[in-house]
Amino acid sequence: MTDGWQRLDPRTLATQPFAIAAKSLVPALAGFVGVGSAIGFGLALPLTVAGVVAVGAIPWLTTTYRITGTHLEVRRGLLNRTTVTARLDRVRSVDLEADVFHRVLRVTKVAVGTGVDESRLDLDSLDVDEAERLRVALLHGSPDAVSAGASDAVAPAPGSPAQEIAGLDWSWLRFAPLNIGNLAIALAAIGAVASQFDAFIDSERVESVWDWLQASDLPLVVGITLVAGLVLWVPAACVGYAVRWFGLRVTREQGKEGPTLRRVHGLFTQRATTVEEAKVRGVVVRRSALVGLAGGADLRVLTTGLADNEPHVLPSSPRAVVESVAADVLGDAEALVAPATPHGRRARRRALFHHLRQALYAVLAAVVLTWALGTWGVDRPLWLPPTVAVAAVPVALVAAELRYRRLGHALTEHYLVSCTGTLTATRTALEADGIVGWRLRQSFWDRRLGLAQLTAATAAGGEQVLVADVPLGEAVAVAAAATPRMVEGFLPTEDWA
Amino acid sequence: MSLPPLTLREPSQRVSPKATTYWRVQAAFGAIAAWAIAIGLVVTVLLVPSGWWSPLLWLAAVVLVVVPLPALTVAPRIRYDVHRWEVTDIAVHVRYGWISRTDEIVPLSRVQTVDSAQGPLMRVFGLRTVKVQTASRYGIVSIACLDDAVAQQVVSRLVAITAATPEDAT
Numbered sequence: 001m002t003d004g005w006q007r008l009d010p011r012t013l014a015t016q017p018f019a020i021a022a023k024s025l026v027p028a029l030a031g032f033v034g035v036g037s038a039i040g041f042g043l044a045l046p047l048t049v050a051g052v053v054a055v056g057a058i059p060w061l062t063t064t065y066r067i068t069g070t071h072l073e074v075r076r077g078l079l080n081r082t083t084v085t086a087r088l089d090r091v092r093s094v095d096l097e098a099d100v101f102h103r104v105l106r107v108t109k110v111a112v113g114t115g116v117d118e119s120r121l122d123l124d125s126l127d128v129d130e131a132e133r134l135r136v137a138l139l140h141g142s143p144d145a146v147s148a149g150a151s152d153a154v155a156p157a158p159g160s161p162a163q164e165i166a167g168l169d170w171s172w173l174r175f176a177p178l179n180i181g182n183l184a185i186a187l188a189a190i191g192a193v194a195s196q197f198d199a200f201i202d203s204e205r206v207e208s209v210w211d212w213l214q215a216s217d218l219p220l221v222v223g224i225t226l227v228a229g230l231v232l233w234v235p236a237a238c239v240g241y242a243v244r245w246f247g248l249r250v251t252r253e254q255g256k257e258g259p260t261l262r263r264v265h266g267l268f269t270q271r272a273t274t275v276e277e278a279k280v281r282g283v284v285v286r287r288s289a290l291v292g293l294a295g296g297a298d299l300r301v302l303t304t305g306l307a308d309n310e311p312h313v314l315p316s317s318p319r320a321v322v323e324s325v326a327a328d329v330l331g332d333a334e335a336l337v338a339p340a341t342p343h344g345r346r347a348r349r350r351a352l353f354h355h356l357r358q359a360l361y362a363v364l365a366a367v368v369l370t371w372a373l374g375t376w377g378v379d380r381p382l383w384l385p386p387t388v389a390v391a392a393v394p395v396a397l398v399a400a401e402l403r404y405r406r407l408g409h410a411l412t413e414h415y416l417v418s419c420t421g422t423l424t425a426t427r428t429a430l431e432a433d434g435i436v437g438w439r440l441r442q443s444f445w446d447r448r449l450g451l452a453q454l455t456a457a458t459a460a461g462g463e464q465v466l467v468a469d470v471p472l473g474e475a476v477a478v479a480a481a482a483t484p485r486m487v488e489g490f491l492p493t494e495d496w497a
Numbered sequence: 498m499s500l501p502p503l504t505l506r507e508p509s510q511r512v513s514p515k516a517t518t519y520w521r522v523q524a525a526f527g528a529i530a531a532w533a534i535a536i537g538l539v540v541t542v543l544l545v546p547s548g549w550w551s552p553l554l555w556l557a558a559v560v561l562v563v564v565p566l567p568a569l570t571v572a573p574r575i576r577y578d579v580h581r582w583e584v585t586d587i588a589v590h591v592r593y594g595w596i597s598r599t600d601e602i603v604p605l606s607r608v609q610t611v612d613s614a615q616g617p618l619m620r621v622f623g624l625r626t627v628k629v630q631t632a633s634r635y636g637i638v639s640i641a642c643l644d645d646a647v648a649q650q651v652v653s654r655l656v657a658i659t660a661a662t663p664e665d666a667t
Contacts, residue, residue, distance in 0.1 A: 087657040235628030304632070341499050411500075436607035440505070440600040457603075457636030464635040474503020478532065479602070480503055486604040488588045490583070 005064040005075070009127045011105040016047075016056030016124075018101045047284035065123060067137060072112060074121045084121050089257070090114040093305040096136040096272040098128070103270060110134060113305025120307070139236035139255045139274055162262070166314060166325045168248035175316035176241035177234045186236065247317050250325065252277070261301075261329065263313060273311060275303050281434035281460035282325045282415065284310065285336065287319070289423040297322040299330060302430065302461030310461040326429075333431040340408025346449045347469040348404040355400040356454045357394035399423075409467045409478060416456055416482045418467045430465045434458045434483040440475055454478065471486045505600055508583035508590045516580070516642035519622045520573040528565035535561035582640045584651060586658060589629055589638050601638045606662040607631045611655045613648050627651050 028211045036044035063076040072091065074084045093113040102108055107125040116118070126134065213221065244399055246267035254261050261275045264270070291297065299314040299322045313329070314322055324390040327333035365386040374380040410417040415429045437457035446469075454467040454475040467478065480487040538558040542551055575595040582591045588604045610630045619625060625648035626642045643651065 111585055436603065436631040436633050437603040437638070439635060441597065442599075443597045455635055457631060457633035459632030463633040471502065474500060475503060476503040476505050477500035481500055481605070484603060486588050487505075489585045489587055490505050490508070490602065 004066040004068070006066060008060050008063050008065075008123060009107050009125055009130065010060065011107045011127075012060045012125050013053075013057055014105055015101045015107060017052045019099075019124075020052055022057055059124065063123070064336070065121075067134075072121060072138065074123065086112060086114045086121055088138065091138045093275040093303070094138055094274070095274075095306060096131055096135065097269065098125075098271075099269040103268075107131075108270075109126050111307065112138060120305070134276060139260055139276070140253075162253045163253040164249065164251050165261075165328055166213060166248070166250040166321065168245055169317070169321075172296075172315070172317045173238050173241060175294060175296040177237040177290065178294055178296070179237065179241075179316060180290060181288060182237060182240065183233060186233075217246075241315060248311055249317070257356075261313075263311070273306065275306065276303075277329075279304050279460070280329060281458055282428065282430040282465075283313075283330060283336075284429075285322055285326060285427045287421075287425045288316075289460075291316045292425055295319055299326055300461075302428075302434075304457070304459045309463075330415065330429060330431075332412060332414055332429075334412040335410075335417055336427070338410040338411045338412055338417060340417065340419045340427075341474075342404070342408050343451075343470050344476075346451055346471065347407060348400070350449060350451060350469050351403040351407070352397070352400040355396035356393075356402065359389075359396040362392045363389045407469060409470060410480055411478060415468075416465065416478070418465050420466075420468060428465050430456055430458055430460075434460055435483055435486075438479045438487070440472075440479070442472065501513060505549075505590075505592075508581035508592055510582050512577065512580045512582070512640075512642045513644040513647070514577070515622050515624060515644070517573040517577045519619065519624055519642060520576060520612060522622075523618060524568035524572070528569055531565050532560045534557075580641070584654065589655070591638050591639070591640055593641070603629055603631055603636055603638045603649055605655065605658045607636070608655065608659040611652055611659065613652050615645075625649075627655070629655065 032044055032048045035047065035428075058077070058078055062078050063074065065072065065074045067073075067088070070088055072086045072088060076082060076084075091112055091114055095111040095113070096108045097111070099472065102125055106128045108128050108131045109125050110123040110131050112121040112123075123131075123134075125131075141426075145382065146172045192463040245265050246265075247270075248263070248265040249264045253262055253265075253274075256313070257276060257277060257278065260274050261280060262272065262274045262279050277492045280301045280303050284300040284302065285297050286300070287297045294317045295318060297319045298312060298316050300310045300312050303309055303311065314325055323333075323336045324337050330336075363385055366385040370380050370382065370384050399422050406419055406421045406425050410419075412429075414432055416435070418428045418430075418434055420426050420428075435456045435458055439455040441453045441455070443453075450472055451469050452472045452475045454470055456465045456467070456479075458465065467475065470478070476487075480491060526624050535558040538554050538561070542554045542558075572595050574594070579595055579598065580591075580593045582589070582659050588602055590600065590602045592598070592600050608629050609632055611627070612630075613627045615625045619642075623645045624642045624646050627643060629638045629640075631637070638667070640648075640651065
C-alpha cells in the first residue's frame, strides 16, 4: 500500500469465518437446512461455507490502517467508507484479545481507546508481534517502529522493565464456588438449553415424574438433589475460574505519558489490556455475600477508553491482597481503610422502611397465591401468608440493619469513598480530580427525611458514583470538600466563612 | 469524620417569566390526550356489560382526569419559583423540580459540548434550552426555558470560557 497504509494480517481470512460461524450459528444452520432441503445438501454445504468465507474476507479486503507522526488512522467499510482517526497523544489504552482460533494462527485482535468512548479503533486481527509492536508504539511512543515497516525489530519499551503488582495464586480457587452469582448465570444457561428440548416434555412425562415424587421420600430426594448439585457446581466453578484467570499478571510499565497498568489473563481466550494509569480514576472493592464471609473480595478499576470501563483487576481473592493491590494502584492506602461516616438515624429509618416494604410485598404475594390456589380448586393453604410474614419480618430487620451499617462515605486527600450494600458490600473510591460534575437529588420522601442522593459524575467506569441517603447538609459538605473550586462559589457566604 | 453541614445557596438567575405559560400549554396537550382516553374508558364501561373490571376502569378514568390537574394549575408557578441557574467563570449550577428537587453543578473546565435546543412550542414562546455536556452521561446540565436572546448570550459565554481551558475534559 502507498503512504504506509497496511492491511490486517492475511490470517484474518481464516479466523473471521470461525468468528462469524460462532456468532451466527443459528441463522447459518437455519439457512443451511432451508437451502439444503430445497437444492440438496451436497450443494448447500459448499455454498454455505463459501458464503461464510466470502463474508469473512470483507474486513480484510476493506480495512487498512497506518500510523503517521501524530495520528493512528483506520479506514474501513465496504459501502460506507469511514476513516477513524485518533491522535497518538490521546491514546489511553490498548486491548489485545485472542481466542483459541486466533492463538493457533498467532494473531490477535487489537482495540485502541482514546479516553473518549466514541473513538475506539478496532483491528481484527494483527500478527501477535505486529500487535505488540503497535501497542508499544502507541503507549510507549516510538512510532518509527511501525511506520517504517513491518520487518523492523521490535522496539524495546523505554525506561525500567515491567514491575509486577499481582499474579494469580492457585489457593484463590477456594473462592470460586462461593460466587453464587455465577451459579445463577450457569443455571440460566442450563435452563435456556433445556428449553430447546421442551418438545420431549409432555404432560404424560410430567405426570409420571410427579407420581414418582409422590411415591418417594421427598426430603431424601431434595437432599440428594442438593448434594448432587454441589458436587457438580464446585468443580464447574473452579474450572470456570481457572480458565478465565489462568496466568493472571498485573504489571506496571513506563509509558510515554507516565506509568501504564497491564493485565494479562486467560487460558483459551487470552487477553492483554493496557491502560494509562492516569486514566485509572478509582477502584471498586466488592465483597459478595459468601466470598466476603470467607474473607475474600474482588477488585475492579474505574477507567476510560476500554470496552468495559470497569474491568476486573483481581477475581475473588483474599481481602488483604485486594487491598494492597488497590492501594498500589491508587497510590493511597487511606482510601481503602478510612472508616466510613455513617448516614445517621434517618438513613437507618429509610433502610428499615425499604426492607419492610419488601417483606410486605412478599406477604401480599403469598395472600394472592393462596387466593388463586383456592379459585383453581386446590385446598387453600391458609397457613402460608402468616408463615411468610413470620419469616420475612426478621429477615427484613436484619437486612435493614446490614444495609444501614454498610452505608457510608469518606473523604481522603484525593479520593471520595462511597460504601453501599446489603449482602454484597461494595466500597468505591473515586479520584476527586476525576469528578466532572455533581448531582444532588431529593425526592419528596428524601425532603421529608432531610436526606439526599449525591451523585458524582465521572468519565470513568459506570460514569457515576452514588452516595445514597446522606443527610443534605453532609452531602453539600462532601461535594464542597472533595472539589472546593467547583462548589465553593455556590455556597452562601456566611456558611463559607 | 463528620463534616460540618453546608447548604447550597440559591442560584442567582431565574428562567424566563414566559416559562410558566409554556409549561401550562405543554401540560394542556398532555391533559387533552389523558382526558380523551378517560372519556374513552367511561364510554367503554357504560357500553359493555359490567364485570370485575368495571371498578378498575372507573378508577383508571378518575386517575387520568386528576393526574394532569397539578401541571395545569399550581405546578408551573412552583417550578418557576424553584428553577434557578447561574454561570460563574468556574462552573454552572442549576436547580429544578417541583416535587423532587435537583441541584446540578458542572465545572466549565470539564465541559465537552455546549448546545442549545428549541422545540416547536418553545419557538412560539421564544424560549430556548441550553445544554452542557461532559465526558460522563450523568454530568449533563440543562438550563431550561431561557429567553432566546439570553440563551444565545449564555452559549457564547460558555463556549468562550470552555475554549480557554485546554484540558481533554476526562
